[in-house]
Amino acid sequence: MNTPSALEEMMAALRCLPGVGPKSAQRMAYHLLQRDKSGALRLAQALARAVERIHHCVKCNNYAEEEICSLCRSLKRDAGLLCVVEMPADLLMMEQAQCYRGMYFVLMGRLSPLDGVGPRDLPLDRLLRRAQENIGEVILATNFTVEGDATAHYISTLLAAQGIKVSRIARGLPVGGELEYVDSGTLAQAVLERRVVTG
Amino acid sequence: MNTPSALEEMMAALRCLPGVGPKSAQRMAYHLLQRDKSGALRLAQALARAVERIHHCVKCNNYAEEEICSLCRSLKRDAGLLCVVEMPADLLMMEQAQCYRGMYFVLMGRLSPLDGVGPRDLPLDRLLRRAQENIGEVILATNFTVEGDATAHYISTLLAAQGIKVSRIARGLPVGGELEYVDSGTLAQAVLERRVVTG
Ligand SMILES: [Zn+2]
Ligand SMILES: [Zn+2]
Numbered sequence: 001m002n003t004p005s006a007l008e009e010m011m012a013a014l015r016c017l018p019g020v021g022p023k024s025a026q027r028m029a030y031h032l033l034q035r036d037k038s039g040a041l042r043l044a045q046a047l048a049r050a051v052e053r054i055h056h057c058v059k060c061n062n063y064a065e066e067e068i069c070s071l072c073r074s075l076k077r078d079a080g081l082l083c084v085v086e087m088p089a090d091l092l093m094m095e096q097a098q099c100y101r102g103m104y105f106v107l108m109g110r111l112s113p114l115d116g117v118g119p120r121d122l123p124l125d126r127l128l129r130r131a132q133e134n135i136g137e138v139i140l141a142t143n144f145t146v147e148g149d150a151t152a153h154y155i156s157t158l159l160a161a162q163g164i165k166v167s168r169i170a171r172g173l174p175v176g177g178e179l180e181y182v183d184s185g186t187l188a189q190a191v192l193e194r195r196v197v198t199g
Numbered sequence: 200m201n202t203p204s205a206l207e208e209m210m211a212a213l214r215c216l217p218g219v220g221p222k223s224a225q226r227m228a229y230h231l232l233q234r235d236k237s238g239a240l241r242l243a244q245a246l247a248r249a250v251e252r253i254h255h256c257v258k259c260n261n262y263a264e265e266e267i268c269s270l271c272r273s274l275k276r277d278a279g280l281l282c283v284v285e286m287p288a289d290l291l292m293m294e295q296a297q298c299y300r301g302m303y304f305v306l307m308g309r310l311s312p313l314d315g316v317g318p319r320d321l322p323l324d325r326l327l328r329r330a331q332e333n334i335g336e337v338i339l340a341t342n343f344t345v346e347g348d349a350t351a352h353y354i355s356t357l358l359a360a361q362g363i364k365v366s367r368i369a370r371g372l373p374v375g376g377e378l379e380y381v382d383s384g385t386l387a388q389a390v391l392e393r394r395v396v397t398g
């Protein structure tokens with residue numbers, strides 16, 4: 001064959017992106033070379049910079065460039081409330097709904113036995129330590145899926161054993177619904193109607 | 200919002216890829232950060248290296264890392280035949296079909312008035328000069344689409360005016376068919392049954 005090795009390597013490397021198979025990778029590579037070399041260089045720099053700079057905030061576990069992210073450093077937030085979400089996108093949805101002014105903890109996942117994700121694969125020890133730092137209430141805002149519910153149940157048991165008050169946002173979301181795709185009004189209502197699980 | 204700027208920039212940069220909107224870019228960015236940092240670094244290097252090293256072969260106009268690509272340098276090819284294709288993927292399909300042992304010229308496009316691509320946007324002057332270098336026959340293997348046919352017609356007129364023999368691969372492909380998606384047997388048959396257009 002006659003394909004330059006740098007081109008073959010670019011096509012192979014593009015397949016690290018989720019949902020990108022051989023045909024898409026080929027199409028992307030040709031598009032970048034033919035029409036958007038500056039976009040390709042920008043992407044190269046952005047990827048390298050992101051991998052180098054982005055870490056997990058030591059308090060909330062969200063992605064951050066600083067050791068402690070700006071939200072965790074903010075003095076305008078209610079430091080006594082801790083909201084647990086599965087993913088960074090869920091935190092963004094909570095912020096967009098403007099219904100909550102406390103702190104967060106991002107699990108970066110959920111319990112999912114079918115995918116081999118058990119309690120030890122989530123940062124639950126860090127969540128427990130964080131919940132013991134003058135937190136008055138932990139609000140569980142994992143998704144209302146089977147996995148999100150199981151995760152919420154596991155965490156509520158864990159925290160309740162330490163005498164920590166735990167609540168769950170209301171099932172105002174449609175069953176099977178995911179935070180990331182719900183409208184702000186529904187999400188705000190669900191936070192308002194949260195109920196105490198234990199404690 | 201609380202998104203690190205390096206993360207925002209990564210999401211923005213991912214949108215240079217064709218077919219990637221804001222939601223896909225977000226999903227890709229989180230995937231890379233959470234599960235495949237080495238893949239992200241590999242992609243960053245591959246993109247930078249490809250942009251730096253990949254140029255157009257001065258003879259066939261295909262992508263190459265050398266000034267003249269290995270296919271154009273090969274002494275095993277029939278130097279008197281020149282096959283014109285639209286894209287590098289079409290050249291690869293021709294090679295896979297193992298029906299042709301001559302040289303190539305890759306247009307890197309096709310005439311497409313609706314997209315604003317006219318004769319001046321294709322390297323037709325370079326094709327003409329190449330066709331005048333001891334080429335006995337130019338075989339037009341552009342797609343059998345409206346645009347590919349128009350491109351073939353334009354080129355055949357251009358080359359015939361210089362007394363160059365021009366043929367078109369046979370319409371063995373389904374109407375509207377594109378070389379990239381046809382099976383090797385059909386493509387081989389189409390090359391075999393090519394007919395002289397003029398000259
Ligand atoms: Zn934080
Ligand atoms: Zn070449």
